[in-house]
Amino acid sequence: MKQLINIDVPDLDAAEAFYSEAFGLHGGRRLGSEVLEMLGGTAPLYLLQKASGSIGAGDDARKYGRHWMPLHIDIVVDDLEPALARALEAGALQEGDIREANWGRIVQIADPFGHGWCLLQFLGRGYDEITT
Template sequence: MHLLINIDVPDLPAAEALYTQAFGLSAGRRFGDGGVELLGAQAPIYLLQNAAGSIAAADMPRDYTRHWTPVHLDVVVDSLEPALDRALRAGLMQETDIRDANWGRIVRLADPWGHGWCLLQFVNRGYDEIAT
């Protein structure tokens, strides 16, 4: 299986700037004015420009205020504090304090378009610390 990540945004240039600055990604292919491929993660991320209010699915309009969805993206980093500082300077918003767990550390963020993100710093064996 080959995984592609697609993220709807209402402002493609602003989203490209935010994600490249926050996560060290680089722009790859462009798809006219409607999309850009971001490279540097294990799977390519495609930013797709879609206006707020346009139909997303099941006749539901897109809403870019902060929303909950069962899908979010985790970014694994070597050191949490510098990565958090870079993400905040780029425009993400911190939603929780940094939390320690036996597998590592986590902080929850949101981008300006309502999407949830987490920064993770693994310690020891990472998720293998809690895997059964």
């Protein structure tokens, strides 16, 4: 099974700049004028240009202010502070303090389009530290 990540954004050029600068991804193929493949992660990320107010899932209009959704993506990094600084410089907003557990360190951020992300630095054996 192969995973693809699709993210709705209101401005394809701004999204390409953010994901390149914040997470080190790079543009791949353009699929028409409203889809851009971003590469460099463990799964391709597809930016889909969708206008604010257009209909998304069900009858919900797309909103690009900060919103909650029951899904987010963790970006695993080697060193949390420089990764966070890079994301903030690119336009992310930090949401809370860096938290630490025996498995690693984590901080929540939001991209400029309202989507939640976490930056995650594993410590020791990572999640194996808490496996039962």
